Amino acid sequence: MKYPADQRFRLSPEAIAQQVNDETVIMDLGSEQYFGLNDTGTRIWRLIEREATVGEIVDALVSSFDVPRSRLESDCDAILTELDSAGLILPREEP
């Protein structure tokens, strides 16, 4: 995976999100752009909000989906990369 298992992120203070059913729509105050997350992306977003590590996020996805772990790691990587690139999540610095 691109991100180490013990990596934590925090939500950007510029990101405002609303969840409707299993979807999340995010408005980035900085770029004035909008983003949409599907069910998997929404779960990841919520876990980041609860300060889960990347490893804990993957574990949670494994317990929710009947899909091989390697596939979920790949999906998680892709979503985290998109969120990171868009500036919607920021690395959480560990003390």
Place this chain on the structure above:
Amino acid sequence: MSYGHPADHRNMLLDARRNGFYRNAIRQAIDANSVVMDLGAGLGVLGFIALDEGAAHVVMVEPTPVLEAARLLARDLGVEDRVTFVQKQIERVPAGRFEQEIDVIVSVFTGNFLLGEDLLPSLFDARDRFLKPSGVMLPDRAIMEVAPVDAPTLYAETVESWTGETAGFDVSRFREYAANSVAPADPARHDLTMLAEPAPLKELDFATTATADCDATATVDATRDGTCHGLLGWFQIRLGDAWLSTAPDAPRTHWVPLFLPFSAPVAVKAGDRLDLAVTRPQHGEWTWRFSRGPDHRRQSTFLSRPMSQAGLRLRSPGYRPLVNQDGRALGEALTLFDGGHTAEEIAQRLRATYPGQFSSERIALDAVKSWVARYGDGAED
């Protein structure tokens, strides 16, 4: 806000204070040769003031049929030959439409808290394409101002009323939508107490600015103890050499301050340092933030209604659209706008072709009539 009926213009027409400021500014700006554009003319009041003050000619630009009421008044006043009526959005008026260059643009494109209704971009378009280089804009500058506000009755009305049971069930889940919605405040009816001196947030120079937006912060010191229910925003505009303020404690005009509430009020003590921020991109969402020590609030009209990914996708510039059945019906109707078919004939044909879209002849005819009003030749000047 709809302005298609004369009654919609009542508050503006009867705003004597506003009219007086505009009249004074117009008198300063014009001479006997002046050509004035009354942009967003409505009933034409400001244009008629310009003629009364001696302007040579007035161009009234107004997208709604209410302009016809202005034409009737022009006839009553005997000035119809000194007015050009253009029923169009200014962006759709071709360059070179008018014989003369415009010396003065008069407009009332300032919504509550200045940016409401997103009319200012149209003013900038008119400025760029029709105003002569030495021309005058009335107003030509604006300042947005903000203050933290103790507003118990307004808060109860706009936010707290969504708490608890209504019609036998708990509607509290809708409260967050309300707490992220902006609302007009009425100083005559709501008890509004500013908890700090108003802070200037953003100044716009209408003569030069390209966008009507706000992304500004202010730090104020609370001047009294109280409960901060949200922020109150308003503006002042410069008309000639005078500033017209829409502040809650200023003499009343038809404008009202805008209330930007918090999801939960914050107790404030005199001397507290308060950080305020307001963001509003052009055509975008209002977002407002507040900090008092460890207490933070962030609200946004983005959260004032549920939004789906599907709806978001449709609004994306990168989206590749597919036409739906309503669109197909519209497309077919437009091919019949050739002067050879009545609206009724078109409606009958659409009903036969798209029975799922038009459950009755009346619904089909209503749809065709609305399209004729929008897309039919002769619907505008």
